[in-house]
Amino acid sequence: MADFFQTSWGLWPAVAYTLAALIHCALLINVVAVGALVFIWMERKISGRIQDRLGPTRVGGKFGWLQTLADGLKLITKEDLIPAQADSFLFKIAPYIAFCASFAAYMALPFSSGWVALPINTGVFFILAVIGLEVFGVILGGYASGSKWSLFGGMREAAQVVSYEVPLGLCVVVPVLIAGTMDLVAIGDMQAGLFTNWFVLHDPFTFITFWVFFTCATASVNRAPFDLAEAESELVAGFHTEYSGLRWSIFFMAEYGSMFAVSALAAILFFGGWHGPIPVTSLLGLTDAGDPVRLGSFLTFVFGAENGAAVAGYLGRLIGMSNLIFKATLGVTVMMWVRWTLPRLRIDQVITTCLKYCTPIAAVMFVGACLWKVGGLPSLNNVLPQQQMLEVRESYMRSGVNAAAESPAGSPTASEVTAATAAK
Template sequence: MDVISNLLKIISDFVAELIRSIFGFSPFLAELITMGLAAVVLATFAALSFMGLTYVERKVVARIQDRIGPNQAGPFGLLQPIADGIKMFTKEDTTPAAADRWVYNLAPLVIAVFALTTYAVLPFAPGVVGTNLNVGVFFILAIGSGSIIAILMAGWGSNNKYALLGAFRTVAQLVGYEVPMLLNLLPVVMLTGSMSLIDIVNHQTTLDGNPGIPHIIYLPLSALVFLISGVAETGRSPFDLLEAESEIVAGFHTEYSGMKFALFFLGEYVNALAVSFVFATLFLGGYAGPILPPYIWLLLKAALVFFVLMWLRGTLPRVRIDQMHNLNWKFLVPMSIVNLVLVMLALKLFPASAAAQAASGGVLVSPGAQAVILMLINLAVLLVSLSLVGRAARRLRMQEEALLAQRRAANMAMARA
């Protein structure tokens, strides 16, 4: 049991020791090679999961929409990703004569690299993490913004009007939805007192290693807003305005084909999977869980979040661009700010640790009581914001109906005269 739950750690230690002892490299070189191997493993994991996810997503969305999905290549269409890969490899790649060659050709590489680098800080099991950065949360946000540059490069370099329109929309959307994402990571960092993802997981585990209270119980509203802005950040449906087929052909990757197009797709899927992993780590307790080994727990939780993403994609229609901006700036951002302020005050008034109480006073409560207090605050903010939006929408509809009735009456009068 112990061997299974620590499998990843044992393998990595073994390989590191092997390199150090057999080849007799200097410590520096040995460490560099170990790092390189770990990076290759992580990148391969991400690329392979991309292949698997394209199949799973097509199957799941097909089932939601009452279709069968891919079923020709291999049993149950399982070989579909390989068929797609062969097609991508052998498809002719055209670079438009008017394109800005350097920018055009570099963009897919940039998006793929930034997407893969996110995996460097994800903790898969205790002690199994690419690197335990003490600014992990910040790093994920920073690397996540890299895809904005790549998309702008693609849109600008293609020298195509639709591509440029798509790139503009994308930048406005990705930049905008970063704000609620930041504002809802802050309460998590405050609760934990650390930005390292390992510390955040440890905060959701009890001292003896059993699963404690996941942050989604503390901060349900933050989790919800983080998920929504995560969907928008990866440009997935219902926020896929960047590649709205009915309006701007295919958005920023209109001019791309073959392997370069595949790299854009890889970037999108790997980013979406990274959002699932980050959500599982920040809000669902990461690798903590009973009985099963930790990495299985993390994969299960991330798979659950990814399923929600696929579900959203299968059921929701695409939003309009003004709706997208309104949802962000007029709903998510103000709500997140109010929530942040209330959470800050509640954390100071009801600290859960003696050290925090010594700094600021307040009533010392158990973590469970703190979780309940924060959850009630979160839910209250959500309910009040929803009712405010509902009231505003009702007022707008009443105005429109009054206007309509007025016009109808005028028409009737005209017809009678």
């Protein structure tokens, strides 16, 4: 994008790069902020329906869809209280730490094939690592409040997050192992084609791994039934007891932001990411590979050969992005459903769930998926020959040979492939 500004608008490189970075940032902020608006409204509607009431109905017309905005305005006008006992510096900065961590995860989250702000080839681990940093906001906020309730909330959060990072990491390794890369774009593109190509259907082990992953992800973003850090029946409001106004709402933006991020991660790792259950985009010819069939041929007819392929690719990616957002929203909805139907666990039960159930199950699933892969056992992914994973992987390897800067491919370069074969 910076190159585009430089060449076609003739801007200074510094200005062009800053502008490009700002546009990326603004887009991602929109995803987080607007996402939070929508999700908070959704949460209220869903909780209302589950509890047999209506939820918000008035603000903004029919479904009360502007309720969150009204709440936001109310929160801005509230007084920003800092307790006398608080460590004011840490108290002030803690919500921003939580939000920055949650927001930084979006840097490496691809929204469609190639649509990622920062293509890094260890994307999966980067996102996990950065989401894990959100805990510092909670811990420091809990400590700095100078209140016993907050301190207890913060301590619980620390214990919980450190424990749940272990099974979460183990679960993430399973799709990484099957894909052979840690690049999220490559992992997503390997699941192109029919829904049988999704990694959740690769073998029974990956199927179970997904459920363990979702449980651990729910726990690691602090959602009920694992929301021990803010258990309102025991700890008033846990780590944010002393927070008010905008700082409090920033904690919530962070929570909803990371909920969406882990759901999107689950969608990419297990549910094909931006590829729908039926490969509509490739059937319509909306790929940028120059596949002049159906709608693609129509676009090339309208826009000319080169522009047509670009427009087709863009449209295909747009459809892919809406696919991913739909899947991630579905994940968030399930989290809400779980929150309003299951009772909260006790802290010892939370740790037991992690250490006695999730971790061993994840370890067994990891070993099982390894053996399945090594043994070359039949997989649903190979039922339909149309989009073999291997082909995609090879195409990624080939694209890695070309200038690695322009492609986000995280596959071995040519020299490595030759080196590996030479070593054999």
